[in-house]
Amino acid sequence: MDLFTILQVLDSTVRLATPLLLACLAGLFSERAGIFDIGLEGKMLAAAFFAAALAAITGSVWLGLLAGIAASLMLSAIHGLASITFRGNQLISGVAINFLAAGMTVLIAQDLFSQGGRTPSLIGKGRFEPITLPFAEEVIDIPVLGPIYYELISGHSILVYVAFLMVPLSWWVLFRTRFGLRLRAVGENPAAVDTAGVSVVGLRYAAVAICGVLCGIAGAYLATGLQAGFVKDMTAGRGFIALAALIFAKWRPWYALYACLLFGLLQAVALRYQNIDLGLITLPVQFMDALPYVLTVVILAGFVGKAIPPRAGGQPYVKER
Amino acid sequence: MTQTAPAIELKGISKAFGPVQANKDISIRVMPGTIHGIIGENGAGKSTLMSILYGFYKADAGEIFIQGQKTTIPDSQAAIAAGIGMVFQHFKLVPNFTVLENVILGAEDGELLKPSLAKAREALTDLAAEYELKINPDAVVETLSVGHQQRVEILKALYRQADILILDEPTGVLTPAEADQLFRILNRLREEGKTIILITHKLREIMDITDTVSVMRRGEMTATVKTAETDPEALAELMVGRKVLLRVDKQPAEPGAPILQVRGLRVVDGDGVERLKGIDLEVHAGEILGIAGVAGNGQSELLEVLGGYRDATGEVRLNGDVIDLTGKKSDGQSRRKRGIAHVPEDRQREGLIMDYHAWENVAFGYHHDAAYQSGILMNNAAIKADTERKMEKFDVRPPDPNLAAKNFSGGNQQKIVVAREIERNPDLLLVGQPTRGVDIGAIEFIHQQIVSLREAGKAVLLVSVELDEILSLADRVAVMFDGVIMGERRASETDEKELGLLMAGITEMPDKPIIDAVEEQLAAKEAREAKQHG
Numbered sequence: 001m002d003l004f005t006i007l008q009v010l011d012s013t014v015r016l017a018t019p020l021l022l023a024c025l026a027g028l029f030s031e032r033a034g035i036f037d038i039g040l041e042g043k044m045l046a047a048a049f050f051a052a053a054l055a056a057i058t059g060s061v062w063l064g065l066l067a068g069i070a071a072s073l074m075l076s077a078i079h080g081l082a083s084i085t086f087r088g089n090q091l092i093s094g095v096a097i098n099f100l101a102a103g104m105t106v107l108i109a110q111d112l113f114s115q116g117g118r119t120p121s122l123i124g125k126g127r128f129e130p131i132t133l134p135f136a137e138e139v140i141d142i143p144v145l146g147p148i149y150y151e152l153i154s155g156h157s158i159l160v161y162v163a164f165l166m167v168p169l170s171w172w173v174l175f176r177t178r179f180g181l182r183l184r185a186v187g188e189n190p191a192a193v194d195t196a197g198v199s200v201v202g203l204r205y206a207a208v209a210i211c212g213v214l215c216g217i218a219g220a221y222l223a224t225g226l227q228a229g230f231v232k233d234m235t236a237g238r239g240f241i242a243l244a245a246l247i248f249a250k251w252r253p254w255y256a257l258y259a260c261l262l263f264g265l266l267q268a269v270a271l272r273y274q275n276i277d278l279g280l281i282t283l284p285v286q287f288m289d290a291l292p293y294v295l296t297v298v299i300l301a302g303f304v305g306k307a308i309p310p311r312a313g314g315q316p317y318v319k320e321r
Numbered sequence: 322m323t324q325t326a327p328a329i330e331l332k333g334i335s336k337a338f339g340p341v342q343a344n345k346d347i348s349i350r351v352m353p354g355t356i357h358g359i360i361g362e363n364g365a366g367k368s369t370l371m372s373i374l375y376g377f378y379k380a381d382a383g384e385i386f387i388q389g390q391k392t393t394i395p396d397s398q399a400a401i402a403a404g405i406g407m408v409f410q411h412f413k414l415v416p417n418f419t420v421l422e423n424v425i426l427g428a429e430d431g432e433l434l435k436p437s438l439a440k441a442r443e444a445l446t447d448l449a450a451e452y453e454l455k456i457n458p459d460a461v462v463e464t465l466s467v468g469h470q471q472r473v474e475i476l477k478a479l480y481r482q483a484d485i486l487i488l489d490e491p492t493g494v495l496t497p498a499e500a501d502q503l504f505r506i507l508n509r510l511r512e513e514g515k516t517i518i519l520i521t522h523k524l525r526e527i528m529d530i531t532d533t534v535s536v537m538r539r540g541e542m543t544a545t546v547k548t549a550e551t552d553p554e555a556l557a558e559l560m561v562g563r564k565v566l567l568r569v570d571k572q573p574a575e576p577g578a579p580i581l582q583v584r585g586l587r588v589v590d591g592d593g594v595e596r597l598k599g600i601d602l603e604v605h606a607g608e609i610l611g612i613a614g615v616a617g618n619g620q621s622e623l624l625e626v627l628g629g630y631r632d633a634t635g636e637v638r639l640n641g642d643v644i645d646l647t648g649k650k651s652d653g654q655s656r657r658k659r660g661i662a663h664v665p666e667d668r669q670r671e672g673l674i675m676d677y678h679a680w681e682n683v684a685f686g687y688h689h690d691a692a693y694q695s696g697i698l699m700n701n702a703a704i705k706a707d708t709e710r711k712m713e714k715f716d717v718r719p720p721d722p723n724l725a726a727k728n729f730s731g732g733n734q735q736k737i738v739v740a741r742e743i744e745r746n747p748d749l750l751l752v753g754q755p756t757r758g759v760d761i762g763a764i765e766f767i768h769q770q771i772v773s774l775r776e777a778g779k780a781v782l783l784v785s786v787e788l789d790e791i792l793s794l795a796d797r798v799a800v801m802f803d804g805v806i807m808g809e810r811r812a813s814e815t816d817e818k819e820l821g822l823l824m825a826g827i828t829e830m831p832d833k834p835i836i837d838a839v840e841e842q843l844a845a846k847e848a849r850e851a852k853q854h855g
Contacts, residue, residue: 178429178437185415185426192413195375196427196477197398311416319377 003144007151009268014156015226016271017264018163019044019235022218023242024249024256025170026211032174032251033207034187034312035083038094039075040215041239042101047072047219049105052119052230053112055126061224064126065159068223069216075101076212084204087316098239106232119223119230128157128225159221164257166214171253183207187310190317200317215239237293244296250307266292326389328353328485328516329374334383336369343369345540347383351533353484356507356517358527358548361537362560362760363731367520368410370537371487375407376400387485401428406478410489412470416463420473421445423462424480441480448479452509453502464851466843467615468499475506486510487518492526496615497788497821498839504530524553525789536560561761571772573813574796577606579641580749580780581627586635586646588622588804596622597633598804604749609771609781611795611812613788614824619804620784621666624753627782628663629656640748657686662742664735666753666784672738673726680708680722683741715740716766732763739767743774750774753784768794788817802826803846 023040030037047068055064075097082093106117113119133154140150174180182203186193190200222238223230241263249255270288277283327350336344343366351357361367373380376394385392387403394400400407414423421441429437442458449455456465456472465473471491478486488507492500507517507530519531527534528548535545536559544559558564581604588597597619604610612620625631632647639659645651653663665671673682684693684704693704708722715736717729726734735755742750752771756764771794775781785791791798792812799809800823807823822828822835826846831838 176434178432178434181422181426181429181434185418188415188417189413191411192415192423192426195397195407195409195413197396197401198427 003147004151007147009265009272011152011155012268012271013261013264014152014160015264016267017260018156018160019218019222019226019238020242020245020263021163021257021260022166022214022221023239024245024260025166025253026214026218027243027246028170028249028251028253028256029183029207029214030211031246031313032187032310033183033204034190034310034315034317035079035204035208035211036090036094036314037079037208037211038091038243039079039097039101039239040211040242041235041237042094042098043072043075043212043215044219044222044239045098045105045233045235046075046101047216048223048234049109049119049219049230051216051220052122052223053109055122055224056113056119056229059124059126061122061126061128064224065217065220068220069213072216072219073209073212076208076215080205080208083316084201084208087318090314090316102233105230109230109232117232122224122228126224127228128159128221130155130157131161157221157225159217159225162217163221167253167257174253179206184310187312190312191319194317194319204317241292241296244299247307247309248299251310263292263295266295325353327351327386328388329518330386330389331370331374332384332386334370334373334380334385336373336378336380342540344373344380347537347542349535349542349545351485351516351518353388353516354511354514355532356511356519356530358531358534359518359520359537360522360524360527360534360556360560362522363758364539364760365537365560366540367537368489371407371489371518371520374400374487375405401481401483404482404484406475406481406483406486408471408474408478408486408488408491410491410493412474414462414470414473417461419459419461420456420465420476421458423473424458424477428481444480445476448476451513452479452506454479454506460847461851464847466847467494467617468496468502468843469847471495471503472506483515485516485518487520489520490522491519492521492523493786494616496824496839497817498825498835499843500526502836502839523789524556527556528553538562557761563762569768569772569793572776574608574775576608576796577778579603579605580639581782582636582638582641583627584636584638586623586626586633586637588619588626588631588633590622596804597626600635600804600806602799602806602809604780604782606748606780607775607778608797609775609783609795611791611798612782612784612801613791613798613820614786614801616786618801620801621753622804623801624663624666624751624782624784627656627661627751628665629653629661653686654689657745657747660748661751662745662747662749663751664738664742664753664755666757668735668738673734675727676725678723678725679712679717679729679737680705682726682737683708683711683722685741687741687745711740711744712737714744715770730760731758732760735759735767736763739770743770746777747779749780749782751782751784754786755783756785756787756790788820791820792817800824 023044027037027040050071051064051068054067055061079093079097082088083090109117109119136150136154139146174184182193182198186200186203194200222234245256245259245263248259270291273288274285275282276288329351331347331349334344334347347370359367369378372378376396376399385394392403394403421438424445425437425441430440445458454472454476456469462470462473491503495503511517521527531548533545534548536543536556538560583600583602586597586600590596600623614620622631626633626646629652634646637644637646639661644659669675693700705722709720712720712722717733717736755767755771771781783795795812797809798812798815798820800807800820802824803826807826807828825839826842827838
């Protein structure tokens with residue numbers, strides 16, 4: 001395997017890890033505040049559709065992005081209403097959102113575009129184009145480092161850079177600001193926050209809203225960056241893989257980056273090598289395609305050490321007597 | 322010159338939860354620089370009253386004056402602003418945060434944490450010096466002993482400039498030495514002019530430390546008196562509304578053959594932490610063995626193993642026969658068949674199913690009893706009749722088998738559990754915290770039942786965190802600390818002081834001040850916990 005091939009696989013890893021990373025960080029904010037969110041998948045899907053639809057209609061990918069975020073935020077609001085205000089079951093609310101998004105996107109797509117539940121292919125300004133970073137062309141001839149910069153670091157769409165910058169930003173917000181301290185506290189012991197005179201409901205809604213925005217970006221990236229348009233169920237379980245990555249990452253931003261890169265790498269390898277010949281046996285392409293999901297199950301089964309979720313996760317807060 | 326205004330004055334506070342009148346027209350005046358006790362049984366409305374003062378509930382009627390100013394307290398923020406700090410019975414701490422983070426939570430100075438943390442670190446150093454509230458600001462709270470966690474709660478209030486400190490049942494989880502230390506701190510705070518409200522059900526604490534005391538009964542304030550002008554008997558009568566027996570009357574024990582023999586009992590929990598580290602004990606017929614200790618030192622695990630719902634290694638014999646500690650024959654059912662009855666520590670989670678009827682709860686654990694069967698079906702009528710009989714004998718009120726368990730008061734719930742277990746006439750009775758959350762009247766009754774089982778020649782293993790209860794009920798006392806039995810004493814030949822030291826893991830009278838020795842032990846335990854934690 002030469003450097004070029006490796007770089008191409010890694011380049012693909014970065015692109016495939018991006019939606020996972022955004023969704024994973026979205027889940028991180030929500031779960032750190034004590035709201036389990038199984039509806040990441042649905043929010044991404046809705047965002048992907050609305051982003052692609054608006055980009056297709058208006059020809060502006062930026063309006064598409066905004067529409068995607070708005071759609072995801074709407075679903076977040078529903079989840080917040082159900083699980084914070086009405087103290088409902090967070091898992092059921094999340095599952096409902098997934099079903100709602102899966103059905104609604106196809107329905108509206110068919111109604112608007114009559115193309116079998118998809119949007120038209122996006123072209124030109126309807127997509128996020130790759131950005132060539134400064135000096136990428138100039139340094140390409142420098143051995144090793146040049147191609148790494150040109151292939152791997154440069155040449156992604158703006159949302160990829162946004163996603164990766166979100167990692168240090170999330171860490172900083174969670175661990176270095178007042179908001180982050182309170183947000184983490186509300187996921188561990190909301191009574192402590194309440195008796196300190198801070199609104200539990202307000203904090204949890206803020207967390208759910210951040211989750212909505214990040215899921216919105218993730219979905220928009222799927223339909224307008226990674227691919228050119230919306231197709232039915234295009235999230236393909238990424239929301240769930242992001243949840244697995246979140247557990248794997250023990251609810252920490254930097255670990256989330258590593259976990260998502262690992263899952264991205266698996267997807268990239270599966271995409272590039274259809275059948276892997278190991279000499280004695282040949283791994284069929286289906287095996288590689290299934291690997292991220294298999295790994296998800298293994299991780300969820302608790303194979304990876306002890307991951308302690310936020311203690312108040314999944315529980316509606318009720319003041320005790 | 323005008324007279325100084327009371328630090329807190331409540332006028333005509335009323336609060337109802339549905340049909341239950343939790344507080345009825347309550348008025349109280351607390352002068353600044355005093356310690357004011359509020360005493361009353363469970364459900365008397367003490368906590369509700371304090372929750373109103375701390376902005377957790379809105380009173381239906383009444384006025385609040387703080388330092389002479391009429392104040393409304395719609396939420397905790399307002400209470401903090403008015404200079405009120407509260408130390409709850411169940412601490413409101415974030416377990417995986419450091420002391421410093423817990424202290425600043427909600428009282429940060431700006432958007433960024435760094436300056437707030439630096440400021441709090443300095444403030445903590447000052448407070449530690451001023452009030453003997455020493456604590457490591459970087460320790461993670463869940464690795465701290467309960468006494469130190471309570472200290473964090475007090476520091477939280479002081480950091481917020483509280484002038485009025487409310488403590489809700491603060492000594493329930495402390496060793497006697499730690500409680501003494503707490504009272505030293507409270508005295509110190511009083512000297513500095515702080516006003517303290519102490520909510521408790523322990524008469525002795527009221528007598529020891531308060532200046533004035535208010536008694537609550539069934540939502541009403543029945544009396545407010547100067548502590549110096551009253552005595553425990555009078556207060557107990559005010560609490561219950563009739564004369565009560567504070568001591569248990571019993572003859573000296575005449576122990577017979579050993580019923581329960583435990584050798585080298587060990588338990589490792591799911592996290593790999595050893596909870597019981599080789600327990601040896603014996604309980605004889607006609608004897609009550611009391612297990613004293615601060616909650617969380619392995620007593621619960623001991624009861625769970627003997628009750629048949631936790632695996633263990635070691636040897637346990639009942640009437641000389643070995644009983645299984647793992648596998649199929651080690652469950653509650655098998656234990657009951659062999660004559661071990663169990664009144665669990667947490668009656669609401671382990672002793673009863675709260676949504677089920679009293680008669681269903683009376684059948685639990687004994688539902689295979691032939692008297693309860695009618696062919697392949699359960700004979701509900703027979704169970705109900707049996708329940709009615711037991712309810713009458715144990716004076717459960719109301720004596721209605723069809724009422725759900727949750728609709729009985731704490732004391733009556735406990736009577737249902739005790740009736741179910743004692744009426745089976747077991748060889749060995751395991752009892753955990755028999756009177757936790759139980760009113761004084763019911764305590765008296767439950768204690769008598771336990772003693773009469775002993776008089777009938779049965780063995781009783783009693784676990785309680787209330788030293789008073791252990792000392793008045795038990796014939797022998799074993800003290801547990803950190804999964805080992807630190808020592809055994811005859812109840813008639815020991816006292817609180819000696820047991821208190823054992824509860825802190827100290828076996829010999831130290832040559833330094835007791836509190837320093839206790840602190841040393843606790844620090845060592847915390848270090849072990851922190852190690853396991855990391």
